[in-house]
Amino acid sequence: MKKQLFLVMFLVGLLSLPFCLTAQQAVKSKTKTDAKPVPAVLSTASEVSAVAGFAGKGEDWLIPSANLIFPDLPYAYDALEPVIDRQTVEIHYDKHHRGYFNNFKKAIAGTDLETKSVYSIFADIDKVSTAVRNNAGGFYNHVLYWSNLSPDGGGKPTGELLEVITRSFGSYETFVQKFNEAAKTRFGSGWAWLSVDPASKELFISSTANQDNPLMSTEEKQGFPLLGMDVWEHAYYLKYQNKRADYVESFWNKVNWQDVQSRYAEYFKIAARIK
Ligand SMILES: [Fe+2]
Numbered sequence: 700m701k702k703q704l705f706l707v708m709f710l711v712g713l714l715s716l717p718f719c720l721t722a723q724q725a726v727k728s729k730t731k732t733d734a735k736p737v738p739a740v741l742s743t744a745s746e747v748s749a750v751a752g753f754a755g756k757g758e759d760w761l762i763p764s765a766n767l768i769f770p771d772l773p774y775a776y777d778a779l780e781p782v783i784d785r786q787t788v789e790i791h792y793d794k795h796h797r798g799y800f801n802n803f804k805k806a807i808a809g810t811d812l813e814t815k816s817v818y819s820i821f822a823d824i825d826k827v828s829t830a831v832r833n834n835a836g837g838f839y840n841h842v843l844y845w846s847n848l849s850p851d852g853g854g855k856p857t858g859e860l861l862e863v864i865t866r867s868f869g870s871y872e873t874f875v876q877k878f879n880e881a882a883k884t885r886f887g888s889g890w891a892w893l894s895v896d897p898a899s900k901e902l903f904i905s906s907t908a909n910q911d912n913p914l915m916s917t918e919e920k921q922g923f924p925l926l927g928m929d930v931w932e933h934a935y936y937l938k939y940q941n942k943r944a945d946y947v948e949s950f951w952n953k954v955n956w957q958d959v960q961s962r963y964a965e966y967f968k969i970a971a972r973i974k
Contacts, residue, residue, distance in 0.1 A: 753767065753768050753770055754770055754773075754846070755770055755839075755842035755843065755845075755846055756846075756961070756962070756965060757923075757962055757965035757966060757968070757969050758965060758968070758969055760816060760817045760818055760839070761816050761818065761969065761972055761973075762816060763813060763814045763815065763816065764803075764807055764812060764813055764814075764815055764816065764817055764820065764835075765804075765807070765813035765814065767800075767804075767817070767838075769796075769797060769800045770842060772788070772792050772845055773845060773846060773849075774849070774850050776788045776789040776792070778850040779848060779850060779953050782949045782950065782952050782953045783848075783934075783935070783938070783953070784937060784938045786937055787933075787934070787935065787936075787937045787938060790933070790937075791841075791929075791933055791934060792841075792845065795837075795841070795933055796837070796838070796841040796842075796845075798837075799833075799834045799836075799837030799838045799841065799910070800834075800838045802830065802833075802834040802837075803831070803834035803835050803837070803838045805830075806828060806830040806831045806834055806835075807831060807835075812827065812831065817835060817838075817839055818914060818973045820835050821835070821836075821839075821912070821914040821915045821916070822914070822916055822973070823916055824911075824915040824916050824917055825916060825917055832910075832911075832915075833909060833910050834910070836909070836910030836911055836912055836915070837910040839912065839914075840890060840910055840912055840927055840929070841929070843924060843926075843927045843962075844927050844928075844929050846955070846958050847926050847927060847954060847955055847958055847959060848953045848954065848955055849953060849954075849955035849957075849958070850953070851955075852952065852953040852954045852955045852956070853951065853952040853953060853954060854956065855871055855956070856871070856956040856959065856960065857956070858960070859960065859963070859964075860956065860959060860960040860963055863901065863902055863963070864902060866901065867901045867902040867903070868902070868904075874893075874902075874904070875951065877904050878891055878893060878904050878928070879891075879944075879947050879948065881904050881905065881906040882906065882928050882930050882943075882947045883930075883943060883944050883947055884906070885906040885907075885908070885930050887908065888908070888909055888930070888931040888932070889906055889907050889908045889909060889911070889930055889931070890906060890907050890910075890911075890912065890927050890928060890929055890930060891904070891905075891906045891927070891928040891930060892904065892905050892906065892907065892912065892913050892922075892924050892925075892926065892927050892928075893924070893925050893926040893959070894913040894922030894923055894924045894925060895922050895923045895925065895963065895966050896920075896922050897921070897922060897923065897970065902925070903920060903922060905918070905920050905922075906930075912924055912927070914973075923962075923966045923970070923973070924962075925959045925962045925963055925966075926954070926959050926962075928947065928950055930943060930946075930947070934946070
């Protein structure tokens with residue numbers, strides 16, 4: 700009798716084995732799908748943690764370029780309406796920006812640039828290929844751009860940031876006027892910037908061509924960017940067509956001054972480590 704009971708239990712166990720394996724595989728594959736992809740070439744725990752929390756803030760860019768990931772858009776595609784329409788944000792982020800990221804990774808693959816930070820690449824930008832220059836710039840500039848904007852943006856800067864803007868330009872209104880001038884008069888595709896001057900620690904306005912930025916060694920006036928306005932037609936043409944000036948004026952309604960302020964504060968923490 701005992702023998703028969705054992706035989707029955709053995710057969711039941713054998714028959715239920717495939718179901719157990721299927722359940723285990725399902726858990727395994729769910730875990731795999733849910734996990735954020737972690738790129739290769741991670742050498743220290745702090746690098747892994749930096750990648751996992753990568754949001755494109757000042758310090759995030761100190762990691763080796765091979766470890767950079769494409770960050771999420773910090774809001775929904777339609778969150779910047781009516782200043783920037785849904786379709787423009789979707790195409791701009793998902794096609795243009797993602798394209799710069801993918802092409803940057805391709806351009807540095809297998810080279811020693813994989814071990815260098817983006818800051819370090821920018822500091823010697825005349826020594827790299829056009830593909831690295833355009834795509835490193837395109838990737839970095841757009842991370843700043845999305846982070847510089849917010850659905851709850853607009854208004855005026857306050858506190859320390861307002862003080863330094865007033866000190867550097869005379870008033871907030873003069874600053875906006877000069878910035879807009881730089882954005883409107885940039886011929887063809889490019890960017891307008893507000894940056895920190897590493898020598899005087901004051902702020903300055905400049906504009907750059909293509910996907911260049913003020914960190915690049917080829918710029919006449921170099922600095923640490925706090926705020927970037929994309930004036931490529933892909934940033935505004937669907938809604939504003941040829942009226943770049945209207946986009947430039949509207950942009951201020953979505954500026955995330957907290958982000959600009961935090962970049963200003965971060966600069967002084969990482970200035971010595973940028974090169
Ligand atoms: Fe763009």
